[in-house]
Every structure is written in C-alpha cells, then in structure tokens.
Amino acid sequence: LFAQPCDFIWAATDALQLPPSGPPEIAFAGRSNVGKSSLLNALTNRKALARTSNTPGRTQALNFFDLGTPPRLRLVDMPGYGHAAASKNKIASWTRLMHDYLRGRATLKRVFVLIDGRHGLKPIDNDMLDLLDRAAVSYQAVLTKADDIKDADRAPRLAETAAALAKRPAAFPEIILTSSETGAGIAELRGAIAKLLAE
C-alpha cells in the first residue's frame, strides 16, 4: 500500500472548504513540532510530501493527501496545536475547524495523536484527547522522536501514556513508538493502518 504514489490534493482552513469524503481517512494530530509532517513523509517514503511550510501558529489548514491510483487511503495532516504565539482568534478558529471536521466525517477511520516521546502527555494534548472523546472519534497514540528518548525513559513513558489512555473512552489501547529519523516503528504504524483498511 505505502509503495503507491501519494499526492497532496487539498488544504482546508474552514469547514466550508472541506473536500467531499473519498477513500477511508486517517488523520494525524499533535502539538506543533511533534513531528507530524516528518512522520507522514516517513510513512509514504517521501522527503517533502508534507512540508513544514506549515509555519507553526500561522497555517491553520487541514492538508489532505491521497495514496494509490485509484486512491485507497486519504492521509490528513492536521494543524498543530499548542504553539505559544497563537492568538485567541487563531485558537478559536482552530477549535471550530477541528469540531467541524471531526463531527460526522464518516470515512475518518482513526486519528493518530502524536505525542512527543521525550516529554509525554501535556495538558494541551489532553485537551485534544478530550475533543476526540467528545466527538467519539477513534484515536491511537504515537510517541514520536524515539531516537531522542533516553533508554531508561522509554518503558516508563510508554507505561504512563498507556495508563492515561486507559481512562479514555475513544482511545485505542496500543501505543506505537516511532522515529522518523531511524525508521523505528514505521512498519508497525503501516501495519496498524493496513489493518484498519481491512476492517
């Protein structure tokens, strides 16, 4: 699946611009700088498919990418949150866009919520998880930057994240530890996505 071509198709900054539903969708959410674009590139074997032209706090777009000809999977790069410079207005429009997108997107199979593996869940991540729980959208945590986590921190970070997710109704229990630098966990993530498509 992931050997197939993947192309940017659409960017939406408000609900009116959302593309009609197409193939099954998988979205990637997470704080600014957590590594969403890097992970999309690692998944699709592309160096600059998802560009970091999404200057943190500036672009508030949902970016859509179709994979395969004909498209079999749609990947969605969600705008990062938690950027220090974001104004109240921007946060409000971000929140509105998230609500509008998440509410009744029937083809959305799962949101992968990226969490910086070096820092673990922050309050702002919990706000995102609250939003997903309320929208009853299935989500799964991905701990990023595994290459940059101290060996001794890895197991406790996974355990504390799993414990936090266990209390959440829409969370999928398994956590994937990834590194876009070394490729660790990318095969596992591809496997999880392939499994979702087969359901």
Ligand code: GTP
């Ligand atoms: P926004 O688009 O601003 O929300 O950020 P993003 O989540 O798309 O993060 P991006 O992929 O642009 O990565 C942010 C920074 O983290 C870049 O400097 C990347 O090189 C770095 N980075 C991403 N993935 C990894 C990783 O697996 N390991 C390490 N060490 N650094 C990474």
Ligand code: MG
């Ligand atoms: Mg990005």
